[in-house]
Amino acid sequence: MKSNLHALIDSIDNPAVLQAYLILLSREARSNDDFWDALDADAKxxxxxxxxxxxxxxxxxxFDYMKSTHGIDR
Known part of the structure; x- marks a missing residue:
């Protein structure tokens, strides 16, 4: 699975998408807490x-959602 993730990340050229993944993965690597417990009732x-x-x-x-909502294209 890690090899597949590496290959997918290597294929991404969009800096905004890479930054989003970096933030997400950095937070996950630092935390053993279940993020679900930190969400408020509306988010859940x-x-x-x-x-x-x-x-x-x-x-x-x-990708359609990211483009229409945030202007991020593949």
């Missing part, structure tokens, strides 16, 4: 809603 509800939508077949491609 939003995540649970997203999971339910996915299971109901209502989902948006991650």
């Amino acid at each position: 509800a939003s995540i649970q809603e997203g999971i339910a939508n996915f299971h109901d077949g209502k989902h948006v491609d991650f």
